[in-house]
Each structure stands twice: as C-alpha cells, then as structure tokens.
Amino acid sequence: MNQIPLIFLGVFAAIATSFWGLLIVPQSQIGQLESARVDNYLSGYPRPRTGLASQGAETYRANGCVECHTLQVRSKTQGTDIQRGWGTRRTIAQDYLLESPVQLGSVRLGPDLTNVGRRQSDSLTLLRKLYNPRLVSEGSLMPRYEYLFTKRKLVGDERASKDALPRDTEPGYEIVPKPEAIALVAYLQSLVSDAPLFSAPVLGVKTNRTSTAAPAKPSK
Amino acid sequence: MASHAHDIGKPERVSVELINQSCRWPVLMLFAGALLWLVLGLLLGVLSSVKMHAPAFWANCEWVTFGRLRPGFINVLVYGFATQAALGSALWIVARLSRIELLLGGLVFAGGLLLNAGVAVGLLQILAGQSTGYAWMEIPRQGAAVITAGYLLIALSALYTLHRRTEKELYISAWFLVGGLLAFPWLMSIGYLLAVVNPLRGVMQSVAAAYLQNGLMHLWLTPMALALTYYLLPKVTGREIHSNQAAAFGFWTLILFGAWSGTSLLAGGPVPRWIEGAGVSAKWLLIVPVAAYASNFILTAFAGKRGARSGIAWPFLLFGSLAYVAFILLDIYGTFQGPARTLSLTPYSMGVTQLGLLGFVGMILLGGICHITEKVLDAEFRRPAILVQILFSLVGILMVVGGYVVSGFVSGAKLADPAIPFVTASRSLLPFFGMATLGFSVILLGQLVFVAGFTKLLLHATADSRAGFCSWCCDKIETGSGKKARAGV
Numbered sequence: 001m002n003q004i005p006l007i008f009l010g011v012f013a014a015i016a017t018s019f020w021g022l023l024i025v026p027q028s029q030i031g032q033l034e035s036a037r038v039d040n041y042l043s044g045y046p047r048p049r050t051g052l053a054s055q056g057a058e059t060y061r062a063n064g065c066v067e068c069h070t071l072q073v074r075s076k077t078q079g080t081d082i083q084r085g086w087g088t089r090r091t092i093a094q095d096y097l098l099e100s101p102v103q104l105g106s107v108r109l110g111p112d113l114t115n116v117g118r119r120q121s122d123s124l125t126l127l128r129k130l131y132n133p134r135l136v137s138e139g140s141l142m143p144r145y146e147y148l149f150t151k152r153k154l155v156g157d158e159r160a161s162k163d164a165l166p167r168d169t170e171p172g173y174e175i176v177p178k179p180e181a182i183a184l185v186a187y188l189q190s191l192v193s194d195a196p197l198f199s200a201p202v203l204g205v206k207t208n209r210t211s212t213a214a215p216a217k218p219s220k
Numbered sequence: 221m222a223s224h225a226h227d228i229g230k231p232e233r234v235s236v237e238l239i240n241q242s243c244r245w246p247v248l249m250l251f252a253g254a255l256l257w258l259v260l261g262l263l264l265g266v267l268s269s270v271k272m273h274a275p276a277f278w279a280n281c282e283w284v285t286f287g288r289l290r291p292g293f294i295n296v297l298v299y300g301f302a303t304q305a306a307l308g309s310a311l312w313i314v315a316r317l318s319r320i321e322l323l324l325g326g327l328v329f330a331g332g333l334l335l336n337a338g339v340a341v342g343l344l345q346i347l348a349g350q351s352t353g354y355a356w357m358e359i360p361r362q363g364a365a366v367i368t369a370g371y372l373l374i375a376l377s378a379l380y381t382l383h384r385r386t387e388k389e390l391y392i393s394a395w396f397l398v399g400g401l402l403a404f405p406w407l408m409s410i411g412y413l414l415a416v417v418n419p420l421r422g423v424m425q426s427v428a429a430a431y432l433q434n435g436l437m438h439l440w441l442t443p444m445a446l447a448l449t450y451y452l453l454p455k456v457t458g459r460e461i462h463s464n465q466a467a468a469f470g471f472w473t474l475i476l477f478g479a480w481s482g483t484s485l486l487a488g489g490p491v492p493r494w495i496e497g498a499g500v501s502a503k504w505l506l507i508v509p510v511a512a513y514a515s516n517f518i519l520t521a522f523a524g525k526r527g528a529r530s531g532i533a534w535p536f537l538l539f540g541s542l543a544y545v546a547f548i549l550l551d552i553y554g555t556f557q558g559p560a561r562t563l564s565l566t567p568y569s570m571g572v573t574q575l576g577l578l579g580f581v582g583m584i585l586l587g588g589i590c591h592i593t594e595k596v597l598d599a600e601f602r603r604p605a606i607l608v609q610i611l612f613s614l615v616g617i618l619m620v621v622g623g624y625v626v627s628g629f630v631s632g633a634k635l636a637d638p639a640i641p642f643v644t645a646s647r648s649l650l651p652f653f654g655m656a657t658l659g660f661s662v663i664l665l666g667q668l669v670f671v672a673g674f675t676k677l678l679l680h681a682t683a684d685s686r687a688g689f690c691s692w693c694c695d696k697i698e699t700g701s702g703k704k705a706r707a708g709v
Contacts, residue, residue: 002388003389003390003395004382004383004390004398007390007395007398007399007402008398008402010399010472010475011398011399011402011403011475012402014475014476014478014479014480015403015406015407015439015479017479017480018431018479018480018482019410019431021480021498022427022431022480022482022483022495022498022499023410023414023424023427023428023431026424026427026491026492026495027420027424029492030422030423030424030491030492031420031421031422031424032421033421033422061351061352061353062349062350062351063282063285063287063288063349064285064286064287064288064290064291064351065287066287066353067286067287067290067291068286068287070565072488072489072490074488074489074564074565077561078488078560078561078564079488079561079564079565079635079636080635080636080637080638083638084635084638084642090490091490092490093422093423093490093491093492094422095490096422096423096426096490097421097422098422099422099423099425100419100425101352101353101354101415101416101419101425102422102423102425102426103353104423104426104486104489104490105565106355106485106565106569107565107566107567107569107570108565108566108635109272109567109646110642110646111642133275137643138643139643139644139647140275140643140646141272141273141275141643141646141647141650142275143271143275143276143279143285143286144275144276144279144280145279145285146279146280147280147281147282147285148282
C-alpha cells in the first residue's frame with residue numbers, strides 16, 4: 001500500500017488542527033480586542049506610541065534587547081515580579097495590542113522592562129546606563145552601547161553641548177548621544193503597562209466596569 | 221536483475237555502489253555547507269557567550285553586540301547547519317530506501333546554493349540590525365524566503381526520488397522524512413506570514429512565532445534526526461528495529477503532540493491560560509513518542525545476546541538519543557508549576573535548548589554525516605580524529621548544558637526572594653557563563669578536528685580529477701609554447 005498519501009494526510013491534519021486550535025480560535029478571542037476605556041487614557045488603552053518613542057522601539061528591536069530583557073510581568077502565583085516592583089499587576093494581551101513586533105523575551109539576563117517608564121523616567125540616567133551601565137548600576141552585566149554615542153573633541157573654548165553626558169569622559173571631550181540613543185530612551189520612558197483593566201485589576205484601584213470586548217453602552 | 225513486464229517505465233533496482241555514487245556530490249555539497257555553518261555558528265556562540273560574562277568585550281562595534289550575535293548564532297545553527305545536514309542525510313536515505321539513483325540532483329545544487337545564500341544574507345541582516353525580533357526566526361523575510369526556496373528544490377529531489385521508488389512499502393525512516401519534509405514549509409509560512417509579513421494583532425504574533433519555533437524543533441529537526449537513527453541503528457547493531465509498530469506509533473504521536481505543544485513556550489506569559497494549557501499538556505504528552513523511541517532503541521541495541529555495536533555512527537546515536545530523552549524530560553520539568561516559579565525566564569531554558577539543538581539533533585546529524593560521507597566516498601575517516609570530535613563534543617555539551625541548567629536553579633532561587641537585588645542574582649551566574657564559554661570553545665575545537673578530516677577525505681576523493689585538471693592545464697601550456705616554438709617566436 002502506498003503510505004505516502006496517508007502520511008501526508010496525517011501531517012496535514014496535525015498541523016491543520018493545531019493551527020486551528022492554537023491560532024484561529026485565540027485569534028477570534030484576543031485578536032479582536034479593541035482599545036479599552038480607562039481613566040486618564042484619552043484615546044483608550046494602550047496609548048499609541050508616536051514620534052521618538054516609536055523610533056526607539058525600532059532601536060530596541062535592532063539591537064536585540066529582547067535577548068536579555070523581558071517585556072512581560074508575571075502574576076503573583078507565577079513569580080516575584082510584582083513584589084520586586086516590576087509592575088503593579090500582571091500583563092495581559094490587551095497591553096500588547098499596538099505592538100509590532102511583540103518582544104516578550106524568554107530569559108532575564110537583565111531586569112524586566114515592562115514598567116521601566118515608571119521606575120526610571122530621568123533621561124540622563126537612562127542615557128548613562130546605555131553608555132556604560134556600570135556608571136549607574138555597579139556590578140551590572142549589561143554590555144556597553146558606546147556605538148550609540150559619539151565622542152567628540154571639544155575645539156578650543158567650546159563648551160559641551162546640551163545633550164552631552166556630563167562628567168563621563170576626560171576633559172576636552174564630550175559624549176553626545178546619537179539620535180538612536182535619544183529615541184531608545186524615549187521608548188523606555190514610554191514603557192508603562194499598569195493601567196487597571198477589567199481582566200487585570202490593580203488592588204485598591206477602581207477599574208471601568210465594562211470588559212474590553214463588549215462595546216460600551218451610552219450613558220443616559 | 222529481472223525486469224518486471226508490468227513495471228514498464230519504472231526504474232529498476234540499482235546497485236548500492238551506483239546509488240552511493242549518484243548521491244556523492246549533491247550530498248557532500250550540503251554536508252560541506254552544513255559543517256561550514258556549524259563552525260561559524262559555534263564561533264558566534266563562543267563570542268556571544270564571552271559577552272555574557274565580559275560585557276565590555278568588543279562593545280564599541282554594533283555588528284557584534286550581544287543582542288545581534290546571539291540570534292545570529294542560533295539561526296546559523298538551525299538553518300545553516302541542522303537544516304542543511306538533515307537535508308543531505310534525507311537525500312541519501314531516500315535514495316538507499318528507494319533502491320534507485322538520486323533523481324533531479326541538479327535541483328539539489330541549485331537548492332543548496334539558495335539555502336546557503338539565504339543563511340549568509342540572513343546572518344548579515346541580523347548583524348546589521350534587521351532582526352525580526354522573534355526567536356529562531358530572526359532572519360528577516362528576504363533571507364527566510366531564499367532559504368525556503370532552496371529547501372523546496374532539495375525536498376523536491378528527495379520526494380521525487382521516493383515517488384519513483386522500486387520498493388512499495390515504506391521503511392519507518394521514510395515516514396519520519398516525509399513528515400519532516402512536509403512540515404517545514406508549513407511552519408515557515410505560518411510563522412513568517414502571521415508574525416512578520418502580515419502581523420496579527422498584538423500578542424497573537426508571539427503565538428505564531430512560538431508555533432514556528434517549537435515546530436522547527438519537534439516537527440522538523442526531530443523527525444529528521446529520528447529518521448537517521450532508525451536507518452543507521454540496524455546497520456550499526458546488525459539487528460532489525462525491534463518494533464515497527466512502536467516506531468509508527470511514535471511517529472503519529474510525535475506529529476500530533478509536537479504540533480500542539482507550540483504555545484508551551486509562552487507559559488506564564490500574557491496569553492489566556494487555556495492557550496498555555498493546551499501547549500503545556502501537549503508538551504507533557506511528548507513523553508509518549510520519546511518512550512516509544514527510547515524503548516525501540518534500547519531493545520534493538522542492547523537486548524538479546526551481545527551483538528557487535530560497531531560503526532562510526534554508534535557513539536553519536538547513543539549520545540544523541542540519551543540527549544533526546546534528557547531534553548524532553550528537562551523541558552517538561554520546567555513546565556511543572558513549582559519548578560516553573562523559579563526556573564521560567566532563567567537561563568534554564570537556554571540550557572534545554574542547547575541540549576536539544578546540539579546534544580540531540582546536532583550529534584545525531586554529525587553521526588549521519590560521518591557514516592554517509594564514508595559510504596558515498598567509499599573511504600574511511602581516521603578513527604582517532606573522530607574520537608577526539610566525539611569526546612570534545614560530549615564534554616563541551618555537558619559543560620554548556622550543565623552550566624546553563626544549574627545557573628537556572630541558582631538564579632531562580634535568588635530571584636524568588638524579592639529582597640535580593642537583581643544585580644546580585646545575575647552576578648552569581650558569572651562562573652556558569654564562564655563554563656558555558658569554555659564548553660562552546662571545546663565543542664568548536666572538536667568540530668574543527670572533524671572538519672579537517674572531512675576536508676582531507678574530500679581532497680583525497682578529488683585527487684584524481686584535480687590531478688587530471690592540472691595535467692590538462694600543463695598540456696595546454698606545453699602545446700601553446702610548442703606552437704610558438706614551431707612558429708619561430
């Protein structure tokens with residue numbers, strides 16, 4: 001008996017059923033999510049990322065930050081993320097609605113960055129961290145991103161430019177962040193995912209009572 | 221050889237020597253490419269591993285930043301080495317099982333060129349900062365399309381040869397080969413179309429990418445490795461496979477549970493629990509095909525009277541099969557609720573991945589390369605060199621996997637206490653990262669020794685044609701100068 005058609009059918013059935021179960025069915029559930037109505041988010045949650053922050057997302061992807069950092073907060077039963085101050089609640093599908101690519105990360109060689117915009121909003125600190133992480137966190141194993149900066153010799157009596165990192169190089173030189181570094185910092189500052197949602201409430205904070213999937217009824 | 225009147229138009233059975241000869245250059249081309257990428261990939265692995273414990277090393281060059289080196293390393297190993305070696309082995313096994321010469325060999329050359337070009341372009345794109353951001357598929361769409369095109373040409377040759385086989389019944393290896401060959405293009409399409417080219421909304425992209433990543437391991441590389449083992453085991457032990465039914469059962473359960481286990485990679489992540497649950501349950505059920513394979517292996521190789529287990533591939537098959545069982549068990553262990561609290565998102569998963577990719581698939585494919593190269597060239601590797609390769613690979617893989625797995629437990633235990641700062645937890649991993657660097661270096665050394673032996677065999681096999689070419693050149697030069705002498709110049 002020619003078994004090849006049988007094998008073909010079997011492989012096709014396995015892939016087709018798993019494709020249906022793991023991709024089509026979830027797509028009908030969470031692929032249709034819309035922006036959620038949340039207080040303080042005028043255009044809905046999640047807030048669309050624009051300008052420098054969206055350019056910074058490209059820098060994040062291009063330099064493979066996902067190899068060391070995650071962008072997901074786990075629930076209290078699954079880890080100590082919340083106790084560590086990495087978020088006030090776990091992240092859910094709603095938080096990633098407008099992301100592309102979605103870089104959840106698979107290993108934490110560095111801390112989780114989902115809410116780094118809450119923990120560290122000072123641009124200078126973030127820039128210095130990128131230039132030489134050991135300046136900001138002693139003992140950190142993060143690589144230096146020197147190539148995101150330019151080291152310029154100051155000519156004559158020239159003063160350091162506004163953007164330059166203070167004090168981090170010998171006199172007569174300045175370290176100026178390149179546009180990619182500034183964009184990346186803007187992106188990191190935009191990383192906040194702690195709006196209380198129906199499916200992921202924050203203890204002690206009121207959420208809007210509608211779920212994200214149902215359309216809001218107009219109030220009288 | 222009798223020709224059957226009712227088989228007019230079907231090729232007749234061909235001698236083993238002719239089959240080996242027909243496979244020689246297509247298969248060796250793919251093996252040479254695979255070994256090249258293995259060496260380059262391991263080099264990238266050593267470099268990226270160094271950066272994990274020496275972060276200032278070579279930090280001012282964006283082409284070799286850790287975030288680009290590491291995906292380059294993984295993609296080169298998966299597409300350049302493992303996929304290419306699997307295809308080369310598949311071609312030879314198919315020709316031998318079909319008992320005819322390899323057909324459409326020209327397509328293999330074209331496909332091999334495309335495959336290698338795609339990997340090269342893909343690697344350069346990753347190092348230039350164009351990674352897609354998704355694990356095991358960081359090569360951008362252009363490189364991936366070229367790789368898949370190259371793959372399709374090679375698969376066409378394999379499947380057409382199988383189609384024209386003289387032996388109607390399919391040996392179990394052919395089942396695994398057909399399964400794997402059919403799965404690969406499906407997986408690439410689903411992953412790339414839904415996560416990169418026309419991305420689904422939000423976290424569904426991660427689901428599609430996880431489907432591809434998991435599928436590449438369980439539906440592509442695993443079947444190809446098992447096909448190789450099921451073919452070589454009888455050669456090496458002199459006994460038939462203990463149970464064809466168990467092997468077939470293992471095939472169907474592998475395909476079914478492998479396909480459904482994709483979302484186990486997102487366990488603990490921002491997807492509805494039932495999606496994780498389906499994936500994790502299917503991952504646990506992978507113990508079934510593993511048990512079927514392991515029992516077949518043990519009962520074929522070790523049961524009964526002590527037969528000779530000889531043949532160059534035997535140590536590779538043994539180590540690779542042990543690694544397969546360990547890989548699945550460790551993978552499943554990491555999904556149990558208790559261990560997952562400490563082990564998830566630690567380097568534990570990196571160790572499990574290396575165990576599956578290098579320990580299981582890598583070793584079995586290398587064993588296949590050894591055995592098949594000897595057959596198609598009708599030559600033998602020098603045994604001391606192979607011994608060095610096996611020893612170094614074994615030691616190196618144990619160091620890498622052991623280092624990462626133990627570091628997962630150590631780091632997980634520290635991170636489970638919120639009072640311990642993150643930097644403290646990550647610094648405790650330094651010795652393990654150092655061990656991994658050493659391990660990768662040792663593996664690389666072992667493969668360099670093997671590649672030297674492989675090159676030597678190739679040079680020896682081409683000695684006649686190279687000498688012929690040299691004397692042809694010399695003749696041309698002589699007749700040229702002879703003509704000039706006669707013309708009185």
